[in-house]
Structures are given as structure tokens and as C-alpha cells.
Amino acid sequence: MKKIVLLLTAAVVFTSCNKDKYTISGTAKGIENGKTIIMETQDEKGIIAVDTVKVENGKFEIKGKALEPSFHMLQVEGIQGKVPFILENGTIDIVINKDTIQKSKISGTYSNDEYVAFNVEITKVQKALIDFQTANTQKMNTAQAAKDTVVINGLMKEFMKIQQDVNVASKAKYLTYAESHPKSFITALIIQGMLNDPSTDIKKSEALFNGLDESLKNTKPGKAIKAKLTEMKSPAVGATAPAAPAK
Secondary structure (H helix, E strand, C coil): CCHHHHHHHHHHHHHHHHHHHEEEEEEECCCCCCCEEEEEECCCCEEEEEEEEECCHHHEEEECCCCCCCCEEEEEECCCCCCEEEEEEEEEEEEECCCCCHEEEECCCHHHHHHHHHHHHHHHHHHHHHHHHHHHHHHHHHHHHHHHHHHHHHHHHHHHHHHHHHHHHHHHHHHHHHHCCCCCHHHHHHHHCCCCCCCCCCHHHHHHHHHHCHHCCCCCHHHHHHHHHHEEEEEECCCCCCCCCCC
């Protein structure tokens, strides 16, 4: 019985430690030994390197501690493009596709699983726009070379109509997700983006923020949302105060 208790205690300690740190377990099949992988993030000054590792036998590993969830990227030496993911404590599995970096796979933590699933849904919404571009790129290039303004204007008109429809559908998808995922880091980013849109309903944005999990309110996006809401609800500097009611 004593041995069982000790084993259980050890398991609890291990699990607890795991939650307080992150481990990026990476697969880099086909990438040469010794190639460098840089973990990057972006702040107000631009992109900065956070950590660097070498590929060994098609594998790599990065460990550390994240104070809060945040977007990061992996840059692989000799490969164009980056692998975006959300750095947070836990085990994050990343499988790099060296031939098509955009097809790299990320999984293993709640935020990353949500990020991947959300991107799949948004890609479906934006498919009409992508299909139009694919089908008409050559036609547009030919028209531009020939200075055929009739064809150019016609294609642009079609494109703008599809783009408008996609934007409306995308906003609806963002809102639906934010309303149903108060514990997701993606929701905090969505609300932050909403507040940069002049047409956004401030009361709706505020309601979404108030419904956020407390841990998300204390992240950088959460604090930025709170500050923006305060700013938007405050009277403009220099604005005339409302007149006092007549007696």
C-alpha cells in the first residue's frame, strides 16, 4: 500500500510540473541533422528569437515556462515560411512538413487544438474567394498585359462582391465562436480584433469580454481589450460636457 501511495504521489507531482511548463515535441522528418529551428515571437519592436534548437535524427525539443498563452512561430533553417502556434504550458506536438510548411501539424494543448479547428472553419468560409483567385489569376494577368480594362473591371467587380460576402460570413463565424468559447485564447484575440473595427457593437464586445474566463482577462490581449473598452466609453478629450438640466 505504501508503494502505491508513493507512486500516486509521484504521478501527481509530475502532472503538476507538466502543467507549469511547456514541452514542444517536434518531428522534422527529412530535415538534415544540425539544421537550426528558431522559436520566434513578435512584440512592439518586431520579431524576436526566443529559443534555438538543432534537429537530431528528425526530431527536436524545446522546453520552458509560459506565463500566459501567446502566438509564436517556428522558423526552420533553409525553409521559407514559418509554423505559427500558441505557446502555452503543456505538451505541444508539432510535425513539420518541409515541402509545404503551411501543412505542418500542431496539436496537444487546448489552445492549439482550438486554433487548428478554428482555421479549418475559416478556410471553408474563405474558399469561394480562394477559388475565384485560382480560376482567374491567369485571365487577369492576360487582361493587364493587353490593357483590357473591360475584362479587368469585370473581374475586379466580381472579386469585390465575393470578398464582401466572405467578410460578412467571416465576421459571423468569429462572433459565433467567441460567444461559445469563453475559455479559448482565440476568443480573446477575436474580441481584440473586433474593437479595431469602427462598425463593431461596443456593448456586444464588452459582453463578450465580461464573459471571458478570468485567466484570459489577465493576458496581454485581455488587458488590451479592457483598456480599449475604457477608452471607447470615455468622453473624448476636449469634448463639451452635456448641459445641466434646466431648473
